[in-house]
Amino acid sequence: xxxxxxxAQDISLAAVQQVADALAAQLARLRVNRVVxxxxxxxxxxxxxxxxxxxxxxxxxxxxxxxxLEALRASH
Numbered sequence: 001x002x003x004x005x006x007x008a009q010d011i012s013l014a015a016v017q018q019v020a021d022a023l024a025a026q027l028a029r030l031r032v033n034r035v036v037x038x039x040x041x042x043x044x045x046x047x048x049x050x051x052x053x054x055x056x057x058x059x060x061x062x063x064x065x066x067x068x069l070e071a072l073r074a075s076h
Contacts, residue, residue, distance in 0.1 A: 022072040
């Protein structure tokens with residue numbers, strides 16, 4: 001996730017970078033304390049990054065879905 005965020009930053013793909021950064025932080029927390037909601041948030045974030053990358057490949061830059069970022073940031 002951290003590498004994906006760096007690559008997204010390199011090509012100015014802010015939406016992917018935003019989700020990947022939040023996912024990397026959330027995955028670091030998962031190493032310490034695994035909670036079902038956190039695992040669900042990680043899966044949603046992975047799916048969101050995939051969606052954003054598909055949209056980018058099709059020539060459209062989208063914004064991340066707010067509920068995905070909220071779930072990542074809320075899981076502590």
